[in-house]
Amino acid sequence: MFLLLSLLAFSCTSQDICFEDSVSELVASFKTETNDIVSDTTISGVTVYGIREDQPIYLLYDSIDVSEIILPLDPHHNYSNFVFQVNNEADTLNLTLKLTHSSEVYLISYTCGFGNLFTLNDIQYEEGVIVKDTIINPLINTSLEEVDEHIWLYF
Amino acid sequence: MNISGSIFKAGLLLLFMMAMWQPVAGQDTLRTYGPRFGIDLARFVFILADPSEMGAEASVDFEIYRNLYPVFEIGYNSISESEELFNYSASGIYARAGFDYNLLSGKDRSQHHSFTAGARYGVSVFSHSAEDILILNGYWGDFEYDSYEKELKGHWVELVAGVKAELMPNFFIGWSLRYKILLNPDMDPLVKPQLVPGFGTGGKDSSFGITYSVFYKIPLFKR
Numbered sequence: 001m002f003l004l005l006s007l008l009a010f011s012c013t014s015q016d017i018c019f020e021d022s023v024s025e026l027v028a029s030f031k032t033e034t035n036d037i038v039s040d041t042t043i044s045g046v047t048v049y050g051i052r053e054d055q056p057i058y059l060l061y062d063s064i065d066v067s068e069i070i071l072p073l074d075p076h077h078n079y080s081n082f083v084f085q086v087n088n089e090a091d092t093l094n095l096t097l098k099l100t101h102s103s104e105v106y107l108i109s110y111t112c113g114f115g116n117l118f119t120l121n122d123i124q125y126e127e128g129v130i131v132k133d134t135i136i137n138p139l140i141n142t143s144l145e146e147v148d149e150h151i152w153l154y155f
Numbered sequence: 156m157n158i159s160g161s162i163f164k165a166g167l168l169l170l171f172m173m174a175m176w177q178p179v180a181g182q183d184t185l186r187t188y189g190p191r192f193g194i195d196l197a198r199f200v201f202i203l204a205d206p207s208e209m210g211a212e213a214s215v216d217f218e219i220y221r222n223l224y225p226v227f228e229i230g231y232n233s234i235s236e237s238e239e240l241f242n243y244s245a246s247g248i249y250a251r252a253g254f255d256y257n258l259l260s261g262k263d264r265s266q267h268h269s270f271t272a273g274a275r276y277g278v279s280v281f282s283h284s285a286e287d288i289l290i291l292n293g294y295w296g297d298f299e300y301d302s303y304e305k306e307l308k309g310h311w312v313e314l315v316a317g318v319k320a321e322l323m324p325n326f327f328i329g330w331s332l333r334y335k336i337l338l339n340p341d342m343d344p345l346v347k348p349q350l351v352p353g354f355g356t357g358g359k360d361s362s363f364g365i366t367y368s369v370f371y372k373i374p375l376f377k378r
Contacts, residue, residue: 021293050294058294072294105288105300106345110358113240114288116298117345 018112024075024140026099026120026150029068033132033154042067043155045087050080051096063087068149073140075103075116086129098124101140108142115142123151130155186264187325189375190217195230197330197367208234208356214368222257226273232281232352241288247281247307249353255315267321267372269329275313277335279352282306283343309351310338319370327370336361 032041044065050058050072060082061069074080082097100122108115118140123133132154140150195212202209212230219225233246253275259268284304291297317331337351340360347358355362 022290023292023294052295055296072292074295075290075292075298076295104345105290105303107285107347110238110243110349113238114285114290114300116290 018109019142022108022113022115022142023072024103024116024118024142025144026071026073026118026140027068027144027148028071028151028153029149030066031152031154038152038154040067041155043086045085047085047087049083049085050074051083053077057083070144071099073099073101073103073116073118075118078102084129093129095126095129097130100124106141117141120150185377187267187372187374187377188218189325189373190215191327191370191372193327193329193368193370195366195368197365198230200367207236208232208350210352212353212366214370216255222269224255224257224271224273225253226255226275227252228275228353230353232350234350234356236349240291242286243283243349244286245281245283245348245350245352247279247352249277249279249281249309251275251277251313251353253313253315255317267319267327269319271315271317271319271331273315273317275315275333277309277311277313277353279309279354280307281309281348281350281352283346283348283350285346303346305343305346307342307348307351308339309342309348309354311335311351311354312338313364317366325372325374327372328368329370330365330367333364333366334361335364 030041030043031038042065045063046061046066046069047063048061048069050060052058071080071082078101080099080101084095084097086093099120101118101120103116103118105114106117120135120138120140123135130153134152136149136151193214198210198212210230210232212228214226214228216224216226228251231248235244253273255271255273257269257271259270282304284302286302288300288303289297290300313333313335315331315333317329319327319329321327335354337354337360342348349358350356355364
């Protein structure tokens, strides 16, 4: 009886599904505001690069029409830099988006290991294409749910 | 809660109970009373099954009233495991206090066999740490983090069922099954402890436990 119970106790292990990467990603939704009414919007021809120090730039989006973008955050620094390119009829508009954040490690699960938990502190960008921002949820971890929205960018 | 203070108070309580208990002179005394000390042998079996986890546990109880046994247990647990992406360790001491009630209603008062049901409140003071943490990141490059460490306290309650058989006068062997519920599962919101000493492993909010112990009762008096 004792042996059976012992075997049962040791045979119960959790089965977690792990991803290859443990990247924490921020979801930025695109909005417009007219007469204090905020609505979703789709921006055409969006190209986004991740700017990495001492490394080649990383192409995240290549000239596509999107209403939200997902941006991986840099665990090596307290900021993450991205370059936006938006094609309009006349020209290609460029802007740099700097996300300032702090981070700490947390255990995703014993099977999957650790991830970075970011706290978004500030959003900086050149005025022009983006007119305003709102931080919806400042905490960004590796678990990206479909309903997650971290910031709104107003165009 | 100061665990050393709790241990001291429980010890004082046991001494007080022993001091208050006066044998009745001239009465035909059959039942033996005294503190019963035990060691959990299951800990040693668990070490053989899983060398990464170590522990030891001792207990003392005393039949303060017929079939009612206040119980005090103390122990140590540690775990040290090496995973692919990090190394984890935890260690600390724990104490439990509670009671057992003997459900056997034998007419022979000299028999000390028991089938008990009871409850415990447990508290553990421990530390856990993770080292050589590697977080895989295909965008920005893998992130290495040297060490994460935290001091923690865990609290839980247990429901206990067990049997004890008196193999020889004052010498017992017995086992218990326990269902445990952790009262503060979010004690570390960043790293859920994989071991709460005295409660269990696996980072769960409830767990089952088992003890298999030998006991010796110091026969202080009969009544």
